[in-house]
Amino acid sequence: MLLNGNNNDKNAQLMKLVKSKPLPVHVAIIMDGNGRWAKKRGLQRIAGHRQGVETLRDIIKISDELGIKYLTIFAFSTENWKRPVSEVNALINLLVEYLRREVKELHSKNVKINILGCLKAFPDTVQREIKKAVELTSKNSGLNINIALNYGGRADIVRAAKNIAKDVYNNNLSPDDIDEELFSKYLYTAHMPDPDLLIRTSGEFRISNFLLYQIAYTELVFTPSDILWPDFDLRAYLKAIIEYQNRQRRYGGINSREDET
Ligand code: IPE
Numbered sequence: 001m002l003l004n005g006n007n008n009d010k011n012a013q014l015m016k017l018v019k020s021k022p023l024p025v026h027v028a029i030i031m032d033g034n035g036r037w038a039k040k041r042g043l044q045r046i047a048g049h050r051q052g053v054e055t056l057r058d059i060i061k062i063s064d065e066l067g068i069k070y071l072t073i074f075a076f077s078t079e080n081w082k083r084p085v086s087e088v089n090a091l092i093n094l095l096v097e098y099l100r101r102e103v104k105e106l107h108s109k110n111v112k113i114n115i116l117g118c119l120k121a122f123p124d125t126v127q128r129e130i131k132k133a134v135e136l137t138s139k140n141s142g143l144n145i146n147i148a149l150n151y152g153g154r155a156d157i158v159r160a161a162k163n164i165a166k167d168v169y170n171n172n173l174s175p176d177d178i179d180e181e182l183f184s185k186y187l188y189t190a191h192m193p194d195p196d197l198l199i200r201t202s203g204e205f206r207i208s209n210f211l212l213y214q215i216a217y218t219e220l221v222f223t224p225s226d227i228l229w230p231d232f233d234l235r236a237y238l239k240a241i242i243e244y245q246n247r248q249r250r251y252g253g254i255n256s257r258e259d260e261t
């Protein structure tokens with residue numbers, strides 16, 4: 001009880017700190033470590049994924065309360081098909097279960113759900129469930145949740161290049177119109193700002209083919225290896241945001257006039 005009280009106090013202090021500085025507009029998360037979380041407890045990997053969904057619920061709630069505008073979560077990569085069929089199926093089932101359980105409440109909170117990635121690889125029933133959630137929430141103007149599903153950064157870029165080539169071929173676009181801004185409009189994240197903060201849990205220091213084009217100037221925060229995705233809580237999230245807020249973003253320039261010589 002006392003311990004809880006202390007933790008609540010600490011979290012309240014962190015929350016105050018977070019709210020005193022500009023928040024990231026767009027947070028992207030590589031939710032990693034579910035399997036290891038389960039293994040540590042002698043459980044099946046799927047138990048880790050199940051627990052990971054509970055973490056996701058909390059993080060969505062906190063993001064919404066903080067007023068973050070875009071939350072992009074890496075749920076299934078183009079490389080995750082390499083996993084055993086049983087794990088792939090379990091992950092897909094968890095997603096459908098999650099949507100069935102949560103979409104109404106998300107909709108009531110004005111959350112808009114978008115998908116990044118190619119859905120064609122999924123069974124029809126799964127595609128229908130996903131499309132239902134996207135359509136239901138399409139007019140909402142609150143938190144944008146991008147679920148990256150069968151998503152790969154390279155696939156995103158290749159798809160954009162292909163669609164640009166088609167538009168040029170059909171005379172809808174001139175090659176001279178192609179610049180960075182136009183290119184970004186052909187990506188799954190069209191018309192969204194680039195992520196300000198990318199968090200990866202579980203102590204892996206890599207991008208694993210996530211938003212390659214979009215993270216050119218994103219601030220990266222990697223949690224220590226003892227924070228696996230199911231362990232990522234309010235405190236860990238606030239700490240990651242504070243780390244972001246303490247960074248100096250220069251975009252290739254220099255800090256301020258004081259640095260000029
Ligand atoms: C992340 O956890 C979830 C997905 C990739 C879907 P992992 O399943 O990668 O867990 P670890 O990295 O094996 O611990």
Ligand code: IPE
Pocket residue numbers: 030031032033074075076077080204206208
């Ligand atoms: C990245 O995690 C993909 C998701 C979180 C969905 P992985 O666990 O698949 O990445 P690697 O294999 O460790 O690079």
Ligand code: MG
Pocket residue numbers: 032033034
């Ligand atoms: Mg992993």
